[in-house]
Amino acid sequence: MIKDRNLKIRVIEYFVRRNWYPHLEVNVLSQTQISAAPKLVTDIDALALAPEITGRFQIILGDCKTLKGQSGITRALWMKGLMEYFGAKKGLILLTKDIEKEHQLTANTFDVQLFSDNDFNFYSHATADYLEPLFSSLIDIDHWDRFMEIDKKFPRLKQLCEYARTNFWNDKISNFQVRSGLSILRVLKGELDPANKLHLSLVMHHYSLMAISLNQIITEVFTRYISLKTKDDLSNDLKIIIYGGIANYEYLNELRKRSSGNTIPDKDLALPEWDTFVELVRLVFENPMNFNILPLYLKELSFCFLSTDPTKYTYAKGISEKDKHTSNFALRLSEYLNKACGLPPEFHEVYSKAIVFGEY
Template sequence: MAALDKDLYQKESAVRFCLINGLIPFLEVDVLNFRELSETETVITDFDVLGVKIEPTGQPQKILFDCKTSKVSPINRAFWASGLMQYAGCDEAFVLLRRKASEAHRLSAKTINVHLFDDSQFSNYAESCSIDFNVDYCYSTKIDNWVSLFNAKVGNNHFEQCFKISNINVPLEKDVTKVLRQLITAFQKSRGEFDPAKSKHRAIFYHATSSFAFLMAQIIHDLRNVVDFDAELDDFERVVRFYIWGGRDSLRLRNKLKSAFASQNKSLPQEEAEFNGWPMFVELCRSLLDSPADIQKCVNPLRELAMRSVTPIDEKKDAHLSSLIASNKRIRQFSMSLVRYFVTATKLPSEFISDLDKAFDDLR
């Protein structure tokens, strides 16, 4: 993959830094226009690595990593990163340089939440956070595995679109319900392309469910703040329905449009706009409310399974993954619930569910 061929070592370092600090890494995240005004979608720039984490308040923390070699001075690169941070709603930025920046530039950049490091300085800084920084202990800590994951989508337009949503829209879109609908719609339209028996197809699927878990972590934190824990099912369902469709007025507008369309097509029943797998989604939300903080703990294991599908099996990395899953019983429980709903909503082959269950069994 051409995009990942550049600055591989720095990107691997950024990913490892994310992992040791509890951040979820996303690679090669394109930054799009605020609103597209042309017939074709254009890309402003991209994040080499974007690290995200859901805070206890439910708000995502975002840290960008810029690994590009540039002739621009370090402080000017810091100003560029600061502007990109503000545009994309990030909290901090790390700019990894080929040569050292002066102490004055580094201190000035820090006042705008940008950290300037060359490779050696960043390695020392990361090691001070955790000695595991230099250890290749899981599938995600090796950049070659990321390349294999990205290559799984190459040559299939449906997979390209699905991967784009799960890797770009998911970490950057502020409206989580909007991107949730996009993710489910894209996979439903592409369901005929997926074969659970093929490793590349499983990789795309697990990567998507990893992103789905990240979205649900934010959604459940939102619902936790607005729904009474002892609410009746009807009241709970009403709140979730309004929330998913962007509010009461948005849902009413959708219903009016659907009714108008149905009136022009007598063969279609006039009914409310419905979310895919709605009863199961409501049940999923109620079950995940038992422990919102544990939802995002499913993200990394599912992504590990995605990479494991398209790379040689490594016993040591399997042992780490097994230990991670065993450390919290919610990981398997929530992952299975998330995958069951995702398969139902997108109408993907049900074998994906049994495949995940078998993968968990094999890792015991």
């Protein structure tokens, strides 16, 4: 069960009310690995991805503690170090005790905000919309408990669960995230059952992570799209970005040909179902600046599958009603990932009903 749960869900609710993508309890690994297995160095209580004006995401970290023996500024200095290590732009710390004003002012100088209970209540209501009731599956702490415990019920899905709470967040390189995200689903496709609500939630959540990494690639490519006159131009550009630059792509492509033995591949190195992927990107280019809401939309749908009464949650519907592209993006991404990863077609069928009709 999640510790300091009441504090953490307040921060998550604030993130959701700001339309930021939220996650709880992210494990932070050492960036330099010398041991046989990756080592956990610390963890992040709450994390948000907030859209920048460019369409890309910036990372915001949240820390929620009931500590009595540690001063606010000590915690803020720890947060600043974590921000630097993790590449975050801002940190929020929510403590249950009162905080000295000098500590708050000092923390503000390095982009960390220290809040007591009362301070955060005032700040959150002043900077987010709390006037309207929020019917979101993401602000039910029991859903987070269920999500965090999926691998206890299904040990063979541990790799997928670890990707959601650890590996994805520690990669932080979008081109690798796209490839690794596809690879994990392709490996585990035989373990996934579209008749199981927990599996539906986990896979849809994975789609939301894929949408995050895809958003970062799309914002990078779109800035030069006006010079990409043909589909082939776009296809070549995407391959170069996804595989880490032209030199690395040519090296991997040549290595693939050499390792194929007597059978030389008919096509160059590319993601599975490459033509469908390129068509998806071309579709997103019709409204690229609004694609960054898709990860949040998919995560909301993911957590609806964890509920015994998902129809009471209207947050996803509200997102899709604000921009009709969102549901179309979701359908096309689901269709692509289902085909590219070889998942049972029932996954896409169930997701389509959730996206179009709100049926779970």
